[in-house]
Amino acid sequence: MDAADQDRMVAAVSTMGTPTENGYVRVKVERAVAVLTVDRPPANALDRQLVDQLSRAATSLVRRGDVGAVVITSTRSRFIAGADIKMLRGLDDSLFPRFVSAIQRGFDDLQRLPMPRIAAVNGPAVGGGLELALACDPQFVAEGTRLGLPEVRLRLLPGAGGTQRLVEAVGKGPTLELLYTGRGGHPRRGVASRASRSNGAGGTCDRLADLGGAGRGPCRRSVRTARSAHWCSPEPQAVSRRAGT
Known part of the structure; x- marks a missing residue:
């Protein structure tokens, strides 16, 4: 799948309703489906502001009576590129744990939503990006998309639930392989609920809306x-x- 195909997949899921939140996260609601679209140039990398906006957007949906399901996707040719490495390198020893805790809380808020949370992964999801997708259930992943937890190559550990949620998705053995090697790969059984074509995310929204x-x-x-x-x-x-x- 090339960048144009991935952009069409994003467009299919992102043309619903009217935006209700500015910033890095756009929220649209139509036919009882809320679509949260991440847009933080150039690679949709996670920083504290993006994490906070995701958390606020997710928790705000609980107070609405017109949302039966949530879809999380992104613009550009990537889903989420993981944490902003440049930002991480600028954090001192006291701020780094606080940032990790903020990501953990944000993803936990997402996982605790009382309605289905679908990750429409339209491009590479590595590190925190894969951890965000794992906080959703199910995951619809574009064919050919790279997934992985490369933290070990940066002398880090996945800190936003990847070590726990990935075990549930693929089992202990495959999880340890991904964690020990830091290698990425295409969607594996268990990680991706479905490998979708370019219009898969839009089709997901339509099916959810048609369910009532x-x-x-x-x-x-x-x-x-x-x-x-x-x-x-x-x-x-x-x-x-x-x-x-």
Whole structure:
């Protein structure tokens, strides 16, 4: 997939509704689907301002009664290029942990949304970009897109949930391989829920809207709760939560 194909994929998901937030994150809502589009030139790298805007945009959707699902995507030919390396190098020892904590909180806020959160990954998602996608569920990834956690090559560790969420997605062995080597690759089974063509993200929005929008929100939230309880709790406790007992 070339840059033009990836731009068309972004366009398919980004032409819905009217923007409701300025800055690095644009929010559009139409037919009960909220689309959060990241646009921070030149590579959509994460800094504190972008993380804060993502967190505020995500939590603001909880207060709305017209949103049944959330799609997160980006402009340009990349999804998220990871943390802003130039910014990281300028942080002193006291500020670096605070930045990592801010990313963790932001991605946790996203994962805790009571509606489905779909990552429409239209270009390379490495480091914090992959961790952001893993905080969503499911992940729709453009064919040929590179995914990876290269932190070890920078003498760092994934600090925004990658070491935990990737295990759930692909299992212990593949996770350790990615973490130890820092190598990237094309979508692997488990990381990408679906490898989409250039119009895959737009099709995802259409299908979500056609399911009935916010009217089916309570049912979708129940699915999310049951799924989270199953993965995060001992089996008897998970079953009890699914049954509402």
